[in-house]
Amino acid sequence: MTLKEISKFLGIDCKIDKEITGLNSLNDSNENELTFLENKKYINDLKNTKAGAILISNEYSKEIPENCIALICDEPYLALAKASKLFDPKLIETTGNESKIGKNSTIMQNVYLGKNSVIGDNCTIMHGSFIGDNVQIGNNTIIYPNVTIYRDCMVGNDCIIHSGTVIGSDGFGFANTKDGKYIKIYQNGNVIIGSDVEIGANCTIDRAVFKSTIIDDGVRIDNLVHIAHNCKIGKGCILVTQVGLSGSTTLHHYVVMGGQSATSGHLEIAPFTTIAARGGVTKSITEPKKSWAGFPLFEHKQWLRLQGKISNLLK
Amino acid sequence: MTLKEISKFLGIDCKIDKEITGLNSLNDSNENELTFLENKKYINDLKNTKAGAILISNEYSKEIPENCIALICDEPYLALAKASKLFDPKLIETTGNESKIGKNSTIMQNVYLGKNSVIGDNCTIMHGSFIGDNVQIGNNTIIYPNVTIYRDCMVGNDCIIHSGTVIGSDGFGFANTKDGKYIKIYQNGNVIIGSDVEIGANCTIDRAVFKSTIIDDGVRIDNLVHIAHNCKIGKGCILVTQVGLSGSTTLHHYVVMGGQSATSGHLEIAPFTTIAARGGVTKSITEPKKSWAGFPLFEHKQWLRLQGKISNLLK
Amino acid sequence: MTLKEISKFLGIDCKIDKEITGLNSLNDSNENELTFLENKKYINDLKNTKAGAILISNEYSKEIPENCIALICDEPYLALAKASKLFDPKLIETTGNESKIGKNSTIMQNVYLGKNSVIGDNCTIMHGSFIGDNVQIGNNTIIYPNVTIYRDCMVGNDCIIHSGTVIGSDGFGFANTKDGKYIKIYQNGNVIIGSDVEIGANCTIDRAVFKSTIIDDGVRIDNLVHIAHNCKIGKGCILVTQVGLSGSTTLHHYVVMGGQSATSGHLEIAPFTTIAARGGVTKSITEPKKSWAGFPLFEHKQWLRLQGKISNLLK
Numbered sequence: 001m002t003l004k005e006i007s008k009f010l011g012i013d014c015k016i017d018k019e020i021t022g023l024n025s026l027n028d029s030n031e032n033e034l035t036f037l038e039n040k041k042y043i044n045d046l047k048n049t050k051a052g053a054i055l056i057s058n059e060y061s062k063e064i065p066e067n068c069i070a071l072i073c074d075e076p077y078l079a080l081a082k083a084s085k086l087f088d089p090k091l092i093e094t095t096g097n098e099s100k101i102g103k104n105s106t107i108m109q110n111v112y113l114g115k116n117s118v119i120g121d122n123c124t125i126m127h128g129s130f131i132g133d134n135v136q137i138g139n140n141t142i143i144y145p146n147v148t149i150y151r152d153c154m155v156g157n158d159c160i161i162h163s164g165t166v167i168g169s170d171g172f173g174f175a176n177t178k179d180g181k182y183i184k185i186y187q188n189g190n191v192i193i194g195s196d197v198e199i200g201a202n203c204t205i206d207r208a209v210f211k212s213t214i215i216d217d218g219v220r221i222d223n224l225v226h227i228a229h230n231c232k233i234g235k236g237c238i239l240v241t242q243v244g245l246s247g248s249t250t251l252h253h254y255v256v257m258g259g260q261s262a263t264s265g266h267l268e269i270a271p272f273t274t275i276a277a278r279g280g281v282t283k284s285i286t287e288p289k290k291s292w293a294g295f296p297l298f299e300h301k302q303w304l305r306l307q308g309k310i311s312n313l314l315k
Numbered sequence: 316m317t318l319k320e321i322s323k324f325l326g327i328d329c330k331i332d333k334e335i336t337g338l339n340s341l342n343d344s345n346e347n348e349l350t351f352l353e354n355k356k357y358i359n360d361l362k363n364t365k366a367g368a369i370l371i372s373n374e375y376s377k378e379i380p381e382n383c384i385a386l387i388c389d390e391p392y393l394a395l396a397k398a399s400k401l402f403d404p405k406l407i408e409t410t411g412n413e414s415k416i417g418k419n420s421t422i423m424q425n426v427y428l429g430k431n432s433v434i435g436d437n438c439t440i441m442h443g444s445f446i447g448d449n450v451q452i453g454n455n456t457i458i459y460p461n462v463t464i465y466r467d468c469m470v471g472n473d474c475i476i477h478s479g480t481v482i483g484s485d486g487f488g489f490a491n492t493k494d495g496k497y498i499k500i501y502q503n504g505n506v507i508i509g510s511d512v513e514i515g516a517n518c519t520i521d522r523a524v525f526k527s528t529i530i531d532d533g534v535r536i537d538n539l540v541h542i543a544h545n546c547k548i549g550k551g552c553i554l555v556t557q558v559g560l561s562g563s564t565t566l567h568h569y570v571v572m573g574g575q576s577a578t579s580g581h582l583e584i585a586p587f588t589t590i591a592a593r594g595g596v597t598k599s600i601t602e603p604k605k606s607w608a609g610f611p612l613f614e615h616k617q618w619l620r621l622q623g624k625i626s627n628l629l630k
Numbered sequence: 631m632t633l634k635e636i637s638k639f640l641g642i643d644c645k646i647d648k649e650i651t652g653l654n655s656l657n658d659s660n661e662n663e664l665t666f667l668e669n670k671k672y673i674n675d676l677k678n679t680k681a682g683a684i685l686i687s688n689e690y691s692k693e694i695p696e697n698c699i700a701l702i703c704d705e706p707y708l709a710l711a712k713a714s715k716l717f718d719p720k721l722i723e724t725t726g727n728e729s730k731i732g733k734n735s736t737i738m739q740n741v742y743l744g745k746n747s748v749i750g751d752n753c754t755i756m757h758g759s760f761i762g763d764n765v766q767i768g769n770n771t772i773i774y775p776n777v778t779i780y781r782d783c784m785v786g787n788d789c790i791i792h793s794g795t796v797i798g799s800d801g802f803g804f805a806n807t808k809d810g811k812y813i814k815i816y817q818n819g820n821v822i823i824g825s826d827v828e829i830g831a832n833c834t835i836d837r838a839v840f841k842s843t844i845i846d847d848g849v850r851i852d853n854l855v856h857i858a859h860n861c862k863i864g865k866g867c868i869l870v871t872q873v874g875l876s877g878s879t880t881l882h883h884y885v886v887m888g889g890q891s892a893t894s895g896h897l898e899i900a901p902f903t904t905i906a907a908r909g910g911v912t913k914s915i916t917e918p919k920k921s922w923a924g925f926p927l928f929e930h931k932q933w934l935r936l937q938g939k940i941s942n943l944l945k
Contacts, residue, residue: 091439091457092421106722110425110740110758112442112460124721127742127760128425128776130442130460130478142721144799145742145760145778146443148460148478148516160814163760163778163796164832166478166516169459172537172555174513180551180569182535184475184513198804198814201778201796201834202479202854204516204538204556220812222802223834223856224517224874226538226556236810240802241834241856242874242892244539244557244574254810259874260892262557262575264592277894278910278925280593295593296622302629307926309628313939314932406754406772407736425740427757427775443740445757445775445793461758463775463793463831481793481831484774487852487870495866495884497850499790499828517794519831519853519871539832541853541871559854559872559889577872577890579907595908610908611937617944624943 001086003053003069006034009086010055010079012071018052022087022188023080024210026051031067038077055079081175084186084209089151093133102139114151132168138195150207156195156217164202167191171206171213171229171247185209187229194218200225200241216253228265240277252288276300316401318368318384321349324401325370325394327386333367337402337503338395339525341366346382353392370394396490399501399524404466408448417454429466447483453510465522471510471532479517482506486521486528486544486562500524502544509533515540515556531568543580555592567603591615631716633683633699636664639716640685640709642701648682652717652818653710654840656681661697668707685709711805714816714839719781723763732769744781762798768825780837786825786847794832797821801836801843801859801877815839817859824848830855830871846883858895870907882918906930 001021007014021032026042029035029051036055037046046063053069055076064070073079096115101107105123113119114133125131125143132151137143141159149155150168161167173185189208193215199205200223207213207229214232215221222241227233231245234253239245243257246265251257255269258277263269267281270288275281280295291300298306316336322329339348341357344366351370352361361378368384370391379385388394411430416422420438428434429448440446440458447466452458456474464470465483476482488500504523508530514520515538522528523545530536530548537556542548546560549568554560558572561580566572570584573592578584582596585603590596595610606615613621631651637644654663656672659681666685667676676693683699685706694700703709726745731737735753743749744763755761755773762781767773771789779785780798791797803815819838823845829835830853837843838860845851845863852871857863861875864883869875873887876895881887885899888907893899897911900918905911910925921930928936 092423092441108722108742110443110742112423112425126722128443128461128740128758128778144780146461146479146758146776146794146796148443150459150478160800162799163780164461164479164517164776164794164834166461166538169477169516169538170475170513172515172535174535180533181511182533182551182553196811198800200802201799201836202517202539202794202832204479206516206538218810218812220802220804223796223799223836224539224832224854228556236812238812241858241876242557242872246556246574259876259894260575260890262592264574277892296626298626306625306629310625310936310940311926311928314936407738407756425758427738427740443758443776461776461794463758465774465793479776479794479832481776481853484792484831484853485790485828487830487850489850495848496826497848497866497868517832517854519794521831521853539854543871557872561871561889575890577907579889611941613941621941621944625940 003034003071006083006086007071010071010073010082012055012073012079014069014071016069018069020052022210023084024051026054028211034071034083036076036080038075038080055083075175078175078177078183081173081183081185084188085184087188088186089188090133093151096133099131108145120157126163144201150191152190153192153207154190155193156197158196159193160198162199162201162203162223165199165205166203167193167199167205168207169204171209173209173229173247189213189229191215194235197221203227222259234271274300276303318349318386321398321401322386325386325388325397327370327388327394329384329386331384333384335367337525338399339366341369343526349386349398351391351395353390353395370398390490393490393492393498396488396498396500399503400499402503403501404503405448408466411448414446423460435472459516465506467505468507468522469505470508471512473511474508475513477514477516477518477538480514480520481518482508482514482520483522484519486524488524488544488562504528504544506530509550512536518542537574549586589615591618633664633701636713636716637701640701640703640712642685642703642709644699644701646699648699650682652840653714654681656684658841664701664713666706666710668705668710685713705805708805708807708813711803711813711815714818715814717818718816719818720763723781726763729761738775750787774831780821782820783822783837784820785823786827788826789823790828792829792831792833792853795829795835796833797823797829797835798837799834801839803839803859803877819843819859821845824865827851833857852889864901904930906933 003018024033026045031052035051093115099113099117102121108127117135120139126145128146138157144163153168170187174182194217199221205227216235218236226244228247230248232250236254238256240259244262250268252271256274261279263281267284272289274291276293293300293303318333336347341360344350346367350366408430414428414432417436423442432450435454441460443461451469453472459478468483485502489497509532514536520542521544531550533551541559543562545563547565551569555574557575559577565583567586571589576594578596582599587604589606591608608615608618633648651662656675659665665681723745729743729747732751738757747765750769756775758776766784768787774793783798800817804812824847829851835857836859846865848866856874858877860878862880866884868886870889874892880898882901886904891909893911897914902919904921906923923930923933
């Protein structure tokens with residue numbers, strides 16, 4: 001799609017044209033991608049962006065780097081939301097190659113395999129599961145019944161995905177209009193799951209808005225866990241039942257999240273951190289190998305001491 | 316069904332007969348509906364009921380309005396539970412019209428469309444989804460794979476429902492017998508979802524016991540959210556992941572419920588209220604546009620102050 | 631399988647041979663089962679075990695009873711994990727009897743019925759549900775659409791299971807290797823559900839690692855509830871939405887767990903206990919008929935008093 005087509009769709013003036021292949025964040029965009037700046041907080045990232053074009057308010061437009069074309073608008077995030085629809089792939093591909101199925105793999109009846117999807121060797125995909133278009137699944141992977149994997153997602157080798165789990169559903173993203181409407185930000189990224197990952201029943205792992213939600217090798221996920229868009233779950237992490245991770249949470253390797261614990265978004269948790277059951281993480285944790293508990297969060301020992309102090313109030 | 320048939324089934328004496336079309340609450344019943352009074356708290360509603368008949372203990376039977384026939388019993392709620400079975404519609408209709416499908420709609424294989432159901436134009440209903448009998452779906456609506464919509468529910472235009480979500484499952488209702496059994500209150504209402512609503516993956520929205528659980532236009536619901544029977548979710552509300560709403564919760568327009576927040580039942584939350592993540596609402600909130608947090612709930616600023624005070628206990 | 635075959639697979643020396651039919655815990659093993667001792671805490675159970683053989687470290691090997699054969703190893707739990715794979719049944723049986731379906735039962739299209747499974751009389755199993763191999767379902771039971779019941783599970787009479795619920799998925803169990811890998815402990819038990827049980831939508835009930843996860847008669851379970859492996863839910867218990875029970879939790883009869891409440895594992899809760907919404911139970915509750923709230927848990931009245939004291943901190 002050309003930049004002129006996009007700007008025409010958005011009703012924005014644009015003099016220079018260029019081929020645009022997708023949308024992306026300020027930091028990750030390449031010369032053929034369109035980005036945006038809404039939040040002043042990210043203005044320092046502006047000078048280093050490699051984006052081909054940017055949705056930006058007039059106020060900040062002079063600070064954009066050479067080679068990046070400005071699309072001036074009052075509400076860049078809202079404009080991005082509107083533009084995202086242009087890059088939304090088809091719900092169901094009707095053309096393309098039939099899926100490829102490796103040696104010794106069993107695909108039960110009532111399984112849907114999308115166009116251009118590839119299933120490795122020795123896999124079992126059970127009754128009622130949906131494997132969308134352009135999905136890749138490695139070798140020796142088991143998909144239990146009634147799993148849904150949305151288009152473009154990838155699952156590695158030796159994985160087990162239990163029933164009812166949904167991989168690649170849309171992240172929870174929208175921009176507000178002044179008259180109280182929510183404009184969907186189409187989630188055009190995907191989910192990439194490494195090898196030797198086990199995911200319990202009825203979990204939800206949302207696809208990224210741009211690029212990928214990533215579950216690294218060796219991760220273990222219990223039942224009813226929610227992982228939002230653009231999370232990165234490092235190698236060997238353990239997520240116990242009913243954990244909820246907000247968008248763009250990064251867990252470094254071997255983080256353990258206890259049952260019903262949660263994070264707010266856009267934060268990082270250092271390697272080998274343990275969050276006790278019900279812990280609520282609202283800021284990044286930078287020091288590795290520590291244990292935390294509570295909401296607000298305290299170091300686990302401090303939290304235990306604090307509960308002692310609190311119960312003393314009854315005396 | 317006639318009142319005599321019902322009272323015979325319940326083993327209650329009844330002299331006057333009347334056609335009864337269903338069960339309903341004290342306030343909402345019409346002259347052809349049967350209601351009940353169990354909880355003294357609602358006795359003031361008794362004099363205004365328009366119900367055709369009422370299950371009621373002898374104690375309160377003299378206060379019922381003219382034209383309302385009393386069915387005297389010791390345990391009216393239990394009697395209601397037993398009667399509810401009489402009005403339970405068929406699990407699966409075997410007669411009736413084939414479903415109607417609008418123009419340009421795509422129904423994938425392995426989708427079930429019930430009798431008398433109507434699908435609008437430009438819809439996509441994906442693999443494995445179940446659309447029960449007498450369901451209505453508007454135009455331009457997308458139902459992702461493995462969604463279940465129970466009979467009699469309605470979904471508006473321009474909606475998106477993600478995989479694994481269940482709409483119209485039975486509300487959690489039963490009456491206790493003296494010997495420790497639970498008698499199911501058949502949930503004979505439905506769910507009505509407005510237009511421009513997006514619902515995430517693996518959510519559950521229960522049907523009403525009487526009338527409708529309502530999700531109004533423009534609502535956005537994240538993954539793994541639970542909405543109990545007879546909730547009313549106002550226009551533009553946002554429910555973040557793992558929210559749990561108890562029965563008969565009313566959210567007025569543009570309420571935001573943070574992740575893992577919850578309500579107890581039978582309460583209202585004023586317009587433009589924000590409940591922070593993990594907030595637990597146990598009483599109605601009447602003043603609009605305020606922010607709340609914690610469990611027990613405090614105004615958000617107070618809650619932050621309180622957390623400061625609590626952490627001072629460690630000094 | 632013989633003990634020599636198992637020990638060869640594990641690389642453990644074993645002089646005496648014996649037929650071994652399965653794995654089991656120290657207390658429950660019979661003379662043809664292999665057990666393990668990892669945690670010193672259970673050493674008192676060692677002398678009473680009836681197990682035919684035991685994975686055990688050299689340190690404790692002299693304390694095992696006569697007739698129990700020691701398989702000496704440094705990491706018994708890890709060895710158990712590796713051995714568990716040997717007893718994992720087939721994912722999908724391809725031989726065996728066609729399922730038996732009782733009188734007047736309705737099996738909708740797109741339902742999978744596994745080998746050797748038995749469905750009672752007057753049942754309805756709806757579209758998209760998966761009934762695995764060797765599953766038994768009693769009479770008058772309703773399985774709504776898109777339910778998954780894994781192999782070997784049992785459901786009694788007069789049960790209702792709502793859409794999206796998963797019964798018999800693997801418990802969350804694995805042993806750690808020194809180089810940071812998790813070795814799956816195959817969950818070779820099952821789930822047994824009694825009669826007159828209603829289970830809401832999108833719940834997850836994990837199969838036992840050994841023996842059975844048990845849901846007794848008359849239990850009522852709301853939506854999105856998680857029950858981990860080897861839990862025992864007593865007669866008439868009520869679990870409200872989003873409850874999470876950790877592994878080997880025992881609820882005695884008529885326990886009520888409020889919404890979003892939870893337990894840590896390996897504990898018991900006395901009959902007629904009520905846990906308020908959000909309550910977090912971390913120790914066994916031995917006295918029956920009491921109400922508890924909070925996390926940490928207090929008697930409900932004390933918790934209310936404590937909240938008063940806490941809010942006084944704001945003064």
